[in-house]
Amino acid sequence: MSKIxxxxxxxxxxxxxxxKVTKNTLMETLGIEYIDAGPEYLVATMPVNSKVHQPMGLLHGGASVALAESLGSGASLMLIDPETQEVRGVEISANHLKSKRAGVVTGTAKLVHRGRMLHLWEIRITDENGELISLCKITNIVIDRRK
Known part of the structure; x- marks a missing residue:
C-alpha cells in the first residue's frame, strides 16, 4: 500500500x-464492508444481526465502536506513507442515540483535523433511513514504522 x-x-x-487487508480480521467477523472512499472520508456498512447483538437483541454499542474505529483508523491509513509510518488509535468516544435490531448500519468517517502527528475523525453511524444511530470520534496518532 502506498500513500494516497x-x-x-x-x-x-x-x-x-x-x-484484501480485512480478510481474517474483526472487520470480516462483523461483516464490515468498505463501500466508498475519498481523500478525506471513508464509508463502510455492517449488518445488524445476532453476531453484533447484545443480550436484549439490540445492536451492541461495542460493535458500533468497532465499526467506528475500523473506519477512523482505516481512513488515517490513506493519509500516511505506510512504508515509513503507522497509525494507532489513542482515543475513541461514542454516543449511542438510537437502538437497532436488524438491517444494516452505515458508518461515514469524515476528517476533522489532519496534523503532522494527530488525525481527528468524526464517524456518523446511520440506519437505512439516514437516522443517526451513533456519533463517534476517534483520535489517531501517526508514528514512525519500526523496522
Missing part, C-alpha cells in the same frame, strides 16, 4: 485494498 494522493485518488483501488 488527493490528485490521483483511485477509489476502486482503495476499496480493493481494504477488501
Amino acid at each position: 494522493n488527493r490528485k490521483d485518488f483511485d477509489k476502486t483501488a482503495v476499496l480493493a485494498m481494504y477488501a
Whole structure:
C-alpha cells in the first residue's frame, strides 16, 4: 500500500485494498464492508444481526465502536506513507442515540483535523433511513514504522 494522493485518488483501488487487508480480521467477523472512499472520508456498512447483538437483541454499542474505529483508523491509513509510518488509535468516544435490531448500519468517517502527528475523525453511524444511530470520534496518532 502506498500513500494516497488527493490528485490521483483511485477509489476502486482503495476499496480493493481494504477488501484484501480485512480478510481474517474483526472487520470480516462483523461483516464490515468498505463501500466508498475519498481523500478525506471513508464509508463502510455492517449488518445488524445476532453476531453484533447484545443480550436484549439490540445492536451492541461495542460493535458500533468497532465499526467506528475500523473506519477512523482505516481512513488515517490513506493519509500516511505506510512504508515509513503507522497509525494507532489513542482515543475513541461514542454516543449511542438510537437502538437497532436488524438491517444494516452505515458508518461515514469524515476528517476533522489532519496534523503532522494527530488525525481527528468524526464517524456518523446511520440506519437505512439516514437516522443517526451513533456519533463517534476517534483520535489517531501517526508514528514512525519500526523496522
